[in-house]
Amino acid sequence: MALRTGRALPSFFLLAGLIVLASGPFIVFACPSRCLCFRTTVRCMHLNLETVPAVSPQTTILDLRFNKVRDLQPGSFKRLKNLNTLLLNNNHIRRIPRGTFEDLVNLKYLYLHFNNIEVLEAESFSHLPKLERLFLHNNRITHLVLGTFLHLQSMKRLRLDSNPLNCDCELLWLADLLKQYAESGNAQAAATCEHPQRLQGRSVATLTAQELNCEMPRITSEPQDVDVTSGNTVYFTCRAEGNPKPQIIWLRNNNALNMHDDARLNLLEDGTLMIQDTRETDQGVYQCMAKNVAGEVKTGQVTLRYFGTPCETCSRSQTAPQLLSVKT
Structure with a gap:
């Protein structure tokens, strides 16, 4: 052993x-x-x-x-x-x-x-x-x-x-996504509403923009052309309504402005674009876009014309009215 x-x-x-x-x-x-x-x-x-x-x-x-x-x-x-x-x-x-x-x-x-x-x-x-x-x-x-x-x-x-999902217009994107899943057949999804009571128990995938009380943005105040000289402050007004509250995006020469790239640019709470210490590079065509989950809308294009040195006519008849007509 x-x-x-x-x-x-x-x-x-x-x-x-x-x-x-x-x-x-x-x-x-x-x-x-x-x-x-x-x-x-x-x-x-x-x-x-x-x-x-x-x-x-x-x-x-x-x-x-x-x-x-x-x-x-x-x-x-x-x-x-x-x-x-x-x-x-x-x-x-x-x-x-x-x-x-x-x-x-x-x-x-x-x-x-x-x-x-x-x-x-x-x-x-x-x-x-x-x-x-x-x-x-x-x-x-x-x-x-x-x-x-x-x-x-x-x-x-x-x-x-x-x-307890609250099915309001801010959930429209999810309804669209779940519909895409169903139409493609590549994915299965389940989501139901808890609020409001009229939609309780409804599948999110079946909801329409009308049922969610979505409203496309509507422009209520548009910007105007402006002439400026070096170092001025300019305001481009843009106000919009809709459900949910629209996001305001400003375009210059058809490109979205990034407010973080230039400290002189500020988007005010009401959607107004403020440009401080204006310079020649600010010259161009501007446009306001209001956007939410229900859609988007743009204002007409306006022009900022830049003059390197002040002129009596510009400062008296063009720049001053623009500054007086904007938010204070």
């Missing part, structure tokens, strides 16, 4: 060595306490976890169901480029901050149902090019920001049902 036991020892150590080699990544990144790990799958269910545990970069399935995670932080899943499936359902999650999932370039299945999510940002899911399934049902979502799901080109199944 002793000889037989002795002969078996090399086989035992060989088997142990193979197990160590097979578990490669988890030697450096140990399996989280109380979790179950097998190859590239990590399961941490029913452990009362309040934060996302650190796992191996080789992880492909991360199961965090039935815990007490409340807040997801940007970087919670950093370096998990191999992750295919992430289960976060049945937690206490309240919001999905921008950048939470930015490293998950291979994620296909994301389960966030049965949480307390109230807020989704426009870029909550912007870094998930391969996402096919997104479950958000049974949360507390009332509003969705324009474009929240538009960039998910691989989407096959989207669930938003059992949320």
Whole structure:
């Protein structure tokens, strides 16, 4: 018997060595306490976890169901480029901050149902090019920001049902998206209205702009031509109404102005464009565009003519009336 036991020892150590080699990544990144790990799958269910545990970069399935995670932080899943499936359902999650999932370039299945999510940002899911399934049902979502799901080109199944969605005109973009899913046949989606009462229980995909009380923008005040000299302040007036409230975009020579590129440019609350310390580069053709989810409309084009040195006629008959007629 002793000889037989002795002969078996090399086989035992060989088997142990193979197990160590097979578990490669988890030697450096140990399996989280109380979790179950097998190859590239990590399961941490029913452990009362309040934060996302650190796992191996080789992880492909991360199961965090039935815990007490409340807040997801940007970087919670950093370096998990191999992750295919992430289960976060049945937690206490309240919001999905921008950048939470930015490293998950291979994620296909994301389960966030049965949480307390109230807020989704426009870029909550912007870094998930391969996402096919997104479950958000049974949360507390009332509003969705324009474009929240538009960039998910691989989407096959989207669930938003059992949320207290407020179906107003700001949700028209989602209705259009769900109609596109239905017409293409490439994706299935579910979303129903909770408010207002007249639309309660209606599928969002069936709603029309009229039912959502959408109104295309209407221009109520238009800009006028102006002549300026160096260093003046100019105001181009543009006011618009609509539902939802239109966004005002200013164009110069048919190109949208970026107010962040030039500190001299300011968009006032009522839509008026203010140009301070005017210079020759401001010369050109200007146009105001009012835009919301129901459509867009533009004013006629107006011209800003620049004169390098003041002239008595310009300052008295053209520049001064323009400045007096604008918002103070």
